[in-house]
Amino acid sequence: MQSLNEYLQIADERGKRVIRCKCGYTLGPASDNYKAFALKAESPIQKAGPNVNPCRVGNDKFVFREFCCPGCSTLLGTEIALKGAPLLWDIQL
Amino acid sequence: MTKKTVLDPITFEIMSHRIAAINDEGASTLGLVTGSHIVNELHDFNTGLLNAEGEVVITGLYVMQHAISLELVVKHILKNYKDNPGIRDGDMFISNDPYIGALHQYDVAFVAPIFWKGKLVGWAGCACHQMDLGGPVKGHINLNAKSIYEEGQVFPPIKIVEKGEIRNDIEKEYLIRSRLPELLGLDLRAALACNNVAKRRVRELIQERGIETVLAVFEGMLDYAETRLRSRLKELPDGTWRHISYLDFDKLYLCKLAMTKKEDELIFDFRGTAPQALAVVNGTYPLMWATVLQVLSSLVCYDMPTSTGGMARCVKIISDPGTVIHCTWPAGVCKSTTTSMYATMNLASVCLANLLAASEKYRDRLMAPWKGSSIGDEIHGNDQRGDPYLTNILDYLAGGGGARSYKDGVDTAGFLGAPGISISNIETYEMKYPVFYLYRRQERDTGGPGKFRGGVGIGTMYIPHDVYKIPHKVIISSGVQQPETVGISGGYPGSAHVIKFKRNTNVLDLLKQGKIPSSLDEIDGKFEAPPQFVDTYLKKTDVYAASGQGGGGYRDPIERDPVLVLRDVTGYLVSVESAKETYGVVIDPAHELVDESKTIERRAEIRRQRQSWPK
Numbered sequence: 001m002q003s004l005n006e007y008l009q010i011a012d013e014r015g016k017r018v019i020r021c022k023c024g025y026t027l028g029p030a031s032d033n034y035k036a037f038a039l040k041a042e043s044p045i046q047k048a049g050p051n052v053n054p055c056r057v058g059n060d061k062f063v064f065r066e067f068c069c070p071g072c073s074t075l076l077g078t079e080i081a082l083k084g085a086p087l088l089w090d091i092q093l
Numbered sequence: 094m095t096k097k098t099v100l101d102p103i104t105f106e107i108m109s110h111r112i113a114a115i116n117d118e119g120a121s122t123l124g125l126v127t128g129s130h131i132v133n134e135l136h137d138f139n140t141g142l143l144n145a146e147g148e149v150v151i152t153g154l155y156v157m158q159h160a161i162s163l164e165l166v167v168k169h170i171l172k173n174y175k176d177n178p179g180i181r182d183g184d185m186f187i188s189n190d191p192y193i194g195a196l197h198q199y200d201v202a203f204v205a206p207i208f209w210k211g212k213l214v215g216w217a218g219c220a221c222h223q224m225d226l227g228g229p230v231k232g233h234i235n236l237n238a239k240s241i242y243e244e245g246q247v248f249p250p251i252k253i254v255e256k257g258e259i260r261n262d263i264e265k266e267y268l269i270r271s272r273l274p275e276l277l278g279l280d281l282r283a284a285l286a287c288n289n290v291a292k293r294r295v296r297e298l299i300q301e302r303g304i305e306t307v308l309a310v311f312e313g314m315l316d317y318a319e320t321r322l323r324s325r326l327k328e329l330p331d332g333t334w335r336h337i338s339y340l341d342f343d344k345l346y347l348c349k350l351a352m353t354k355k356e357d358e359l360i361f362d363f364r365g366t367a368p369q370a371l372a373v374v375n376g377t378y379p380l381m382w383a384t385v386l387q388v389l390s391s392l393v394c395y396d397m398p399t400s401t402g403g404m405a406r407c408v409k410i411i412s413d414p415g416t417v418i419h420c421t422w423p424a425g426v427c428k429s430t431t432t433s434m435y436a437t438m439n440l441a442s443v444c445l446a447n448l449l450a451a452s453e454k455y456r457d458r459l460m461a462p463w464k465g466s467s468i469g470d471e472i473h474g475n476d477q478r479g480d481p482y483l484t485n486i487l488d489y490l491a492g493g494g495g496a497r498s499y500k501d502g503v504d505t506a507g508f509l510g511a512p513g514i515s516i517s518n519i520e521t522y523e524m525k526y527p528v529f530y531l532y533r534r535q536e537r538d539t540g541g542p543g544k545f546r547g548g549v550g551i552g553t554m555y556i557p558h559d560v561y562k563i564p565h566k567v568i569i570s571s572g573v574q575q576p577e578t579v580g581i582s583g584g585y586p587g588s589a590h591v592i593k594f595k596r597n598t599n600v601l602d603l604l605k606q607g608k609i610p611s612s613l614d615e616i617d618g619k620f621e622a623p624p625q626f627v628d629t630y631l632k633k634t635d636v637y638a639a640s641g642q643g644g645g646g647y648r649d650p651i652e653r654d655p656v657l658v659l660r661d662v663t664g665y666l667v668s669v670e671s672a673k674e675t676y677g678v679v680i681d682p683a684h685e686l687v688d689e690s691k692t693i694e695r696r697a698e699i700r701r702q703r704q705s706w707p708k
Contacts, residue, residue: 045575051591052586057623066703066706070708075651075703078583
């Protein structure tokens with residue numbers, strides 16, 4: 001089995017390559033971005049920490065995204081994006 | 094065809110370390126001769142030894158890019174200068190051309206050919222950071238520049254030493270434009286001394302062991318780095334990793350990387366990056382190239398000699414000329430090293446960290462990205478004696494290191510690929526410039542949360558001292574609106590830069606009362622939060638406070654051992670609020686204890702909240 005990272009692996013499921021969490025939950029086909037199948041939260045960029053633009057310079061153009069496993073609630077990934085930007089497909093094996 | 098000298102492994106090992114030691118001795122010489130705290134305290138310089146073709150055989154352990162980019166300077170000289178003005182024994186060349194190989198105009202490169210019995214056998218080189226080389230504004234930053242013509246002047250490689258004699262005309266030409274000619278002149282002599290020492294030591298080695306042996310070691314070091322890297326790449330999975338980063342200046346500039354690893358090669362494809370700015374923040378191809386190699390060397394080749402010329406053989410870079418990280422003439426680049434250089438570094442760092450994350454064998458070696466850029470903070474004016482001063486406050490180089498997959502990142506570590514970098518002493522700044530620090534410290538809540546936390550960044554607060562006003566304080570800082578350092582595998586990003594002023598304050602009264610404020614909140618005055626770049630001032634009663642970026646975190650923060658969170662809270666690295674909100678650890682600050690039942694409850698609550706997120 002090929003890992004994507006500590007939490008995610010590519011597994012064979014009935015002859016199809018899928019992305020599976022370490023908890024056993026299957027997120028979706030390996031040919032897609034795992035983030036599309038994760039639970040997602042999009043918050044003001046300030047959620048990333050108290051020293052993340054506390055003075056709100058630049059009118060809050062950015063958002064903080066979190067992706068977690070529907071099976072075990074583990075936080076699988078985070079990203080910083082412009083509001084409305086598509087999900088970043090960061091890992092493609 | 095000449096017969097290739099084959100070295101036994103023991104001789105090769107001993108000799109390759111000798112080559113590295115020679116390079117280090119050059120660096121020590123530079124530090125001993127210079128009078129610049131930027132070199133001898135802060136170590137913003139580096140040295141390198143190169144083979145006759147200009148490949149970097151070894152870099153020093155200061156700022157690696159300084160040494161890596163010497164390769165492009167030497168290759169330019171070899172290609173263009175062989176016949177006129179010629180490359181001869183005893184020559185030395187100087188250049189600050191970012192389009193050829195300097196990182197920006199203020200990182201001046203010096204390279205010297207090494208001859209043996211009339212034959213070119215290698216090069217010694219160094220590059221170090223300078224404060225002022227002339228130009229329309231003092232220091233580095235002309236925020237009004239519309240091209241490189243309005244920035245510090247650029248000079249291509251020029252032969253400053255000929256047949257062992259410094260050319261007085263060229264030296265005078267080099268120094269005349271600077272507002273700090275004494276300092277620049279001393280650094281010039283230090284760089285020449287550095288290269289002379291390295292050259293002499295290489296010749297002594299040739300005398301001792303023979304030219305064939307030394308050349309075989311040079312080639313062996315390059316081949317070894319290449320072979321080791323190719324072998325490691327073969328062990329890592331094939332795939333494509335992507336990252337985007339935003340450089341914020343007059344507008345947001347999107348920077349993109351798709352990194353593909355296939356068999357034993359890496360392809361860095363930066364296409365799709367935003368068109369270049371007019372000036373200030375762009376980076377040239379040499380900067381991008383050197384930065385990629387610097388990151389690769391640090392993250393993947395961490396246990397190999399820094400023979401980056403050999404590593405370069407395994408790397409292909411694809412990019413669009415005319416973009417903010419691969420600009421074309423006459424785009425200005427005066428502050429590339431705190432902006433676009435970091436954009437490239439962030440892109441490459443994230444992709445390489447995720448590459449290692451995909452490997453069962455090498456995951457335990459991965460590091461999340463280090464701090465994602467630096468605050469450029471220049472001050473200039475006349476001091477209390479009426480003498481002109483001009484400097485960069487380079488405290489913000491001390492960013493947080495990225496979390497490792499088994500351990501937290503290093504607090505106030507520096508920046509990636511510069512293991513020897515430091516920051517100058519507070520007392521040095523206070524002695525040389527009219528500033529008085531209220532604090533310089535590791536700043537709380539700047540390291541990216543995670544099972545393993547990113548290292549925290551630095552925080553500073555200072556006021557003018559013994560002058561009515563610091564008339565020019567120029568700040569440029571990408572990464573104010575958003576953190577540029579992201580987390581890996583569920584880790585949180587490090588902090589963004591936070592820059593604040595308070596004007597017309599009571600700070601002097603507080604000091605007279607014996608109170609040293611530790612926060613802007615303790616000072617009365619008018620609050621200002623400037624944009625990411627500003628040309629401003631600091632009056633006697635004004636206070637400036639800033640905090641730099643921390644490193645990215647690794648893995649889900651609620652997996653972190655509560656005892657480590659408690660340690661961070663009591664160590665002033667994480668606040669009680671962040672401990673609860675992000676790590677899900679409830680601390681009883683009065684008793685410095687983890688409230689275990691409330692922590693279990695809070696972490697369960699975080700998991701429940703996550704389950705309510707939409708798909």
